[in-house]
Amino acid sequence: MNVPFFPPEASSLAPETDHLYFFLLGLSLFVMVFVFVPLTFFLFKYRRGRRANRAALNLPTNRIEITWTVIPTLISLGIFGAGASVYFKEEVPPQHYLDVNVIGKQWMWKIQHQEGNSEINELHVPVNQAIKLTLGSEDVIHSFFIPAFRLKQDVVPGRFATEWFQPTRTGTYRFYCSEYCGMDHAKMEGFVYVMPAAEYKQWLEQAPPRNTLAQSGEKLYRILGCSGCHDGQTLVHAPPMEGLYGALVPLGDGTTVRADETYLRASILQPASHTVAGYQPVMPAYQGRVSEEQLMELIAYIKSVAHSEPLKKP
Amino acid sequence: MSDARQNYLSAGDTVKSWLLTTDHKRIGILFLLSILFFFSIAAAAAALMRLELLHPQGHLVVPDTYNKLFTIHGVLMVWFFLIPSIPSVLGNFLVPLMIGARDVAFPRLNLLSWYLFLTGGFFAFHAVILGGVDTGWTFYTPYSSAYSNSHVVEMALGIFIAGFGSILTGLNFIITIQTMRAPGLTWFRLPLFVWSMFATSIILVLATPVLAITLLLMGVERVWGIGLFNPKLGGDPVLFQHLFWFYSHPAVYIMILPGMGVVSEVITCFARKQIFGYKFVAFSSVAIAIIGFLVWGHHMFVSTQSLYAGLTFSLLSFLVAIPSAIKVFNWTATLYRGSISFEAPMLYIIGFIGLFVVGGLTGLFLATLAVDVHVHGTYFVVAHFHYIMVGGMVTAFMGGLHYWWPKMTGRLYPRRLAQVAAIILFIGFNLTFFPQFILGYLGMPRRVHDYAPEFQFYNVCSTCGAAILGLGYLLPLLYFVWSLRYGQKAADNPWQATGLEWKTTSPPPKHNFEVIPVVTEDPYNYPPLNDYGEHEHA
């Protein structure tokens, strides 16, 4: 029976969190020594009935108090800084990364790769490659937690959450839902399979899906009727999707906003509150008519046409 | 017996005289009995949870039942045991005695607090009987307001009513301490227990209303489907978390501050010495009460709360740890050149200091952003707050009960047995909760009824510890009840402690003092000690 004492370090940032953890452990041991040693010594030395010099001393109370206020404050600021710097690294993904979508719904995780492969409660990723997860929830708050990567991110319904990691060791690691979400909250777990790049590619082709995420997004783009207005040839005056993702979009109320996932999501679900400058708010709201999965597929399609030219008007 | 000789217990023993009493001492006793009832249910729920977690697959109870068990354990422990325990039992009994008053400022309001607590308790207990609640004591939306099909509204109503009870208790204490101190009893001559009760009352009065409106909105959203916290109707679940934690973090200081007050009283008595740095200990209580309102965001570091809000709350959370550290250092320094005896209350207080230091330090881990991202929502958090709640608050409550039991009941409990019970509790506690730190960093999430097989060793240790802990709590219950009838009669001041409550008889008369005492000297002014730790009769 192997009794683990410490979780495996399998991501690029795991060692940094562990360094902080060990520093805090060391600090705690120091503080406990600083408190418990004199405590036990006094309890032993000044036991009632034991001979000891008990003459009252008027110690410089104020100076003592100031020292053991200032020193812990300074130490705390130091730890805060260290914790914050690692937290920043966890928030900002590196330049190029692999996009993977994760949808939490009551009591299972559905994972969609850009190449179209989708899996339930399993995540296959190549080693030494930064992966950025875009997380959505269909119902309640879940939380995607991979202990081996020291990473957790709540998945709040109604918005996208993102987290990134770069696995550094191949192997199988558990992931959990760590925010209570109902009856089978404990069942909502699975495994991350970190594989060498070649093996990962081979896994992708092993059961090739009919079409990639962007392609299924395009199919949806037609079925839901988006193409009816947003395609170049139609008469209805609607902003084209080509070249949209990542660009700066001027809005009707004079502000400009970058077209990232959050903007795309908001303008699909509630277009009235995000009309683009120079257009009429005629687009119907898709709130409640589009699931998180479909939303991610549409956004994958919009991303895929980010660099192509819009078709000219007839 | 003349009215003066008759103590508050023997002054009228009809049920009516107890149920309609406005005597703060009797209301304290009534609160003690009622929180015992809720403690036993919540403890039973905890026992079942620990049994379920003995085996990785956990087949003792169905998942749904387990979810209801940890919710019952959480709700009943937080709102029907921890929050009322020291303020409503020891606070009610002792604050008027300690400040030389005949009763609290609004005695009828004090009785109303107990009835509000009982009514709230009835609704909560009724919700439990009907089938319990499966949302956890945090009631996170949209699960609690749109997806759970358990008795959320009735439980929320119970907490809502009991919450008003604790608001009124807080209000009563603020006004009593503010306006009814005995002549000569200036703020800096007040016992530190009264300082900590004043700070706790500030939090009780200013935080609990926010809980009331949060539960009200959650209940209304559940019944009429308003969209305040449900994203499908344009609401924001994180707003519920802001409102909930704005109350719930100060609430954890409502739980620990009174415990710190008890520690200051007991440690000075059994070290026979003035406390070290009286003003700093007194002001650190108030500092905790105020800074405690600024830090709630550290519960939400991974909840899509903005990055900069996370930074602000992390910084402020470190600052709130400083006053607690000051208190611990001052208690340790108080023992220097004292004359220490290891009576049962002192054993509990030494246990408190040991466990509270560990609890406080692990709080620093959780305040560090990067570490919290890993350990949030795991057993590390469970271990942290149990070290503070059980290791700190409940141990201090037991210490306080043992310290003031002769004053409250006029009886002494068996000395040796009480010392043994304290040690058993300390061992059982550590065996239960220390393994959970390791489980937490390994990544075992909380609120799950089954877990990965490799975590079984730690869970089995934890369950064994829980068994010892359960035994540890039964022992005091037995010998306290035993002492009511067979205990040795207690003198007015069995521990030769300073403080106005020791100047009346044990148990005190109905109106506390024949003549309101005039206070002339500082608190804890024990006479100087000779080389053998006995008081020199200067």
Added chain:
Amino acid sequence: MPEANPTVAEQFDDRQQQRDAATLGMWTFLATEVLFFGGLFLAYTVYRHFYYDDFGAGSKRTDLVFGTTNSVILITSSLSVALAVRAANLNNLKSTLRWLVVTLLLAASFLVIKGFEYHKDIASNLVPGPNFTPTLPLHAQTFFWLYWAMTGLHAVHVMVGMSVLTAITLLVWRQRNLPAKRTTIELAGLYWHFVDIVWLFLYPLLYLVNRHS
């Protein structure tokens, strides 16, 4: 045992200490009420930030005439209760009773107008839910949830205030011992002024959200 003065509860030393304690107690209770309503105002602020245009559209549907008259009524009732407290302090029984009755009448008329307003709102189906009027944007429902929650909670506080004031008026009228009731009247006055202050903020936030555009 100091001789028990009838109007001083036995745990107080003298009248002044009892009066100070009562006033402080009421102000502490009002602080809890401030935080109790504060939660609602926080929710209002957050959702107004998110859905400003929908709030504007929703606010235009509220009835300005009812709202404005109700504000004037509440401000006047605040005046009349202040006059009642003043008369009580001057031990003038008749004018205390008169002003208390005026306050009650004003409070009653506030509730009556509120009733008509609610009836009109329900008639033009401004109640969020399935049959919410389609002419308003989606998030006007959040505005109207807040509208019903805030004005509803405020109306409950008005009713509580009215019942307390009615009880006091009857007690003073029957027992005619004004000095003993002075503190109670003062506390009821403080509570009533708080109810008026809440309305002073509710009015602009609910009725006047960008009315001009």
Added chain:
Amino acid sequence: MKAASPSTKSLAITWLVLVVLHFTILGISMLEFGGIGTPVILTLAVVQMILVMLVFMELSRSNKLVRLFAVAGFFWLLIQFTLTAGDYLMRAFH
């Protein structure tokens, strides 16, 4: 405590000022003021509140302690608003 209680005249004047402020608020909101209408309206509402507290609730006549208790509630409300608003406003930058 200064005079026993406020004179009828000062109460009446305060009432008048409150009503005038009330209709000013109404007026501001009806006229086209662009974005700055709301903060002005809110400040006027705060002025109304302070007036009611000082005169009607006799805060101007009560001792420092009562004033402290009167203001304390708003201070804590301020804590709640600033830190929560801080979170919502900061969500745009990351």
